[in-house]
Each structure stands twice: as structure tokens, then as C-alpha cells.
């Protein structure tokens with residue numbers, strides 16, 4: 001039997017493990033999937049805690065309801081009935097500028113009226129469709145991408161707070177292909193962000209799903225007991241072992257005649273695996 005070791009039991013690691021386990025049935029001789037998680041429970045950044053009627057999320061709190069990958073994992077975890085869509089009012093987004101809350105309008109003119117952008121900044125934003133795509137495939141930060149496509153003002157006043165809100169991270173340090181692969185695809189496949197949004201909206205449902213976007217309202221979605229309940233449910237299903245409290249220390253190539261890798265972890269013998277998925281933190 002072949003084996004895959006997944007290092008990290010966050011949302012990525014648990015989803016990768018579930019997907020590998022589903023594939024396992026098609027592999028002659030079968031496939032064993034093992035997850036190693038350093039902490040005492042799965043979830044990684046996703047930490048959901050209930051206190052009476054209150055749900056506290058100290059990490060991610062929602063994902064776009066149109067994400068195919070999320071939808072697939074929710075169904076695999078049998079959590080469909082737990083889905084909660086955000087209230088329509090929450091589609092209104094605000095930033096603070098000059099000590100005031102300002103609504104993020106959907107049009108450049110609206111952004112000027114609400115004091116988010118200057119007329120010049122809005123003009124530059126509206127010109128996004130005329131910005132040519134980049135010729136080389138070098139990695140680019142989210143901030144540089146936003147500045148190149150939308151202009152400096154929109155990068156500072158729109159992209160920065162939005163990225164902070166989603167990732168709680170610095171847009172100068174986040175890689176665009178890693179953090180927002182869909183935006184990069186809009187540029188490479190459709191020639192820009194505005195064009196990408198329009199093209200996706202025009203696509204027949206099937207094609208849209210293949211592009212990773214479900215039809216339907218684009219409200220954000222979470223689960224009744226928080227996003228951590230997704231990795232928790234995948235672990236509880238018992239399809240593959242999840243070893244919590246076990247840190248992977250090293251991944252070493254196995255001798256040529258054996259092939260694959262040895263994963264050295266706390267306690268026990270090194271685990272031999274045909275493939276290893278690294279789903280620890282980005283810097284790990």
C-alpha cells in the first residue's frame with residue numbers, strides 16, 4: 001500500500017488529506033493517508049470557540065460562498081446543514097479614512113463621492129481594463145499587483161485594508177499567486193480584473209464551476225460552529241489517521257532503490273511515504 005504523509009492539520013492540510021483519501025480508492029493496492037499536526041487539535045489558524053450563544057473566531061471567519069473547493073469539503077465533511085450565509089447587509093464594506101467610516105461603493109464615482117478615492121485615483125482605477133498583463137511569470141506581492149493594475153491610491157486605500165481584513169497580513173509580503181490565485185488568473189486568462197469579473201459572470205454554470213466559482217449569491221459563508229468545525233469534522237470522520245501533538249522534524253529523501261521520503265517526527269520510527277504534502281505555516 002502506498003502512503004501520503006500530510007504535515008499540518010490546518011484547513012489546507014485536512015482538505016489535501018481528504019482529497020488524497022478520496023483518490024485512494026482509484027489507486028491499485030490502496031493509499032494510506034496520515035496527517036501529522038503539531039498542536040493538540042486540528043484547525044491551524046482556524047480557531048472557533050463557543051460561549052453560550054456567542055461564537056468567537058480568532059482566525060478566519062468566512063469564505064466566499066461561491067468557492068467550489070470550500071463547497072466540496074463542506075459536503076465531504078457532511079456539514080451542508082451547518083452552512084450559514086452572511087446577512088445581505090454585510091455586503092456593505094467600510095474603511096476608516098480621516099477618522100470617518102466610508103463605504104466602499106461599487107463604482108469609481110461612488111468611491112469619490114464617499115471620500116475613499118480622489119477623482120484622479122478613481123480615474124486610474126477605472127482605467128484598469130487598459131493595463132496590459134505582465135509578460136514574465138515572476139512572483140509578485142499583492143501590493144505590487146494592486147498598484148500596477150489599479151494605481152497607487154487604490155492599492156493604498158482599497159487593497160491594503162481589504163488584504164489586512166482577509167489575511168491579517170502585510171500586502172507587501174503576501175505573494176499574489178499564493179494569496180489570491182484567482183486575481184492572477186483574471187489577469188492571465190481574461191486580461192484584467194474588471195474583464196475577469198465580467199467574463200466569469202457571463203460563463204455558463206458548468207464552465208464557471210470548472211473555473212472554481214459556483215453560481216448563486218456571492219455572500220460570504222461560514223459554518224454554524226465556526227470554520228474550525230470543517231477540519232474538526234474531517235478528522236472526526238475517521239477516514240484517515242490524524243496524529244495530533246506530533247511535530248514533523250525533517251523530511252529526508254529515501255534511498256533510490258526504495259524511493260519516496262522519510263518523515264522524521266516526534267516519537268516513533270520515521271514514516272516512509274511515497275509523497276509528502278507540506279501544509280505547515282507559510283514560513284515553516
Ligand SMILES: Cc1cc2nc3c(=O)[nH]c(=O)nc-3n(C[C@H](O)[C@H](O)[C@H](O)COP(=O)(O)OP(=O)(O)OC[C@H]3O[C@@H](n4cnc5c(N)ncnc54)[C@H](O)[C@@H]3O)c2cc1C
Nearest residue numbers: 008010011012037038044045059060061062168247248280
Ligand atoms: C486573523 C486572521 C483572519 C483571517 N480571516 C480569513 C477569512 O475571513 N477568510 C479567509 O478565507 N481567510 C482568512 N484568513 C486566512 C486563513 O486563516 C488562512 O489562509 C488559512 O487558515 C491557512 O490554513 P493552512 O492550513 O494553510 O495553514 P494554517 O492554518 O497555518 O495551518 C498549518 C498547520 O500546520 C501545523 N504545523 C506547522 N508546522 C508543523 C510541523 N512541523 N509538524 C506538524 N504540524 C505542523 C500548525 O500547527 C497548523 O495547525 C485569516 C487569517 C488570520 C490570521
